[in-house]
Amino acid sequence: MRLDVVTIFPEYLDPLRHALLGKAIEQGILTVGVHDLRGWATDVHKSVDDSPYGGGPGMVMKPEVWGPALDDVAAGTAEGQVLDSSLPHLAKPRHDDIEGVAARTYESGEDSDLPLLIVPTPAGQPFTQADAQAWSNEEHIVFACGRYEGIDQRVVDDAAQRYRVREVSIGDYVLIGGEVAVLVIAEAIVRLIPGVLGNRRSHEEDSFSDGLLEGPSYTKPRVWRGLEVPPVLFSGNHALVDRWRRDQALLRTQAVRPELLNHVALTPQDQAVLDSGR
Ligand code: ADE
Secondary structure: OEEEEEEOOHHHHHHHHOHHHHHHHHHOOOEEEEEEHHHHOOOOOOOOEEOOOOOOOOOEEOHHHHHHHHHHHHHOOOOOEEOOOOOOOOOOOOOOOOOOOOOOOOOOOOOOOOOEEEEEEEEEEEOOHHHHHHHOOOOEEEEEOOOOOOEOHHHHHHHOOOOEEEEEEOOOOOOOOOHHHHHHHHHHHHOOOOOOOOOHHHHHOOOOOOOOOOOOOOOOOOEEOOEEOOHHHHOOOHHHHHHHHHHHHHHHHHHHOHHHHHHOOOOHHHHHHHHHOO
């Protein structure tokens, strides 16, 4: 997979070189290109924004700068900076390298040669685990990071000719710009690429992958500060442990995010557990 990020703060994307994403870069599963938008600015001040038509506070990012930037990145003619991995990880097995899942090649998710353009904005569709899953099959994703009051809307409308465009929000709050949202979205996507996380079960049991929040987890010691690990986890009975985990997931979801239960297929046993938790 190739990710390209267009931003006025290239250094903000540096965390993508670390940890699991750094490992994916090192393995050749992932390439990350970071592009300074000011490289496409044409005036002496390298300005990328201007005051909004119709008045109001803040600044809007200019179409004459964004348009050529997205054209060049889509065409693969923009050099940018290709991130290297921050650490040599390959020699060190990670704690989650259990099943050794092979890497695979990618096909575009929607039967199209167009790259996917993701524009993070609080005015976008909510980003979900299902999006992360679908986009983990993409070959090339470009992120456009807006700042200030956003990007002139015509940039997004015009980009639809060269890209499949998605405007997405990572939550109901406003960040200063799209860079942190890109870190969030990129990490959620890349960890789902086979061969990156190593252990496939790690994400099959993730919160949201079955529509439920994940229940609690425990490790040694058995008793810590007087608090005991639930005894069922020592039973050696996998069916019992799986049932207990499902119950915990159901009860946590009911307590914290009850609206998620509307989209989960519940068995009569699940329903009985939920009724007991009310
Ligand atoms: N840019 C600013 N706020 C954002 C949000 N909540 N999600 C995505 N991009 C943003």
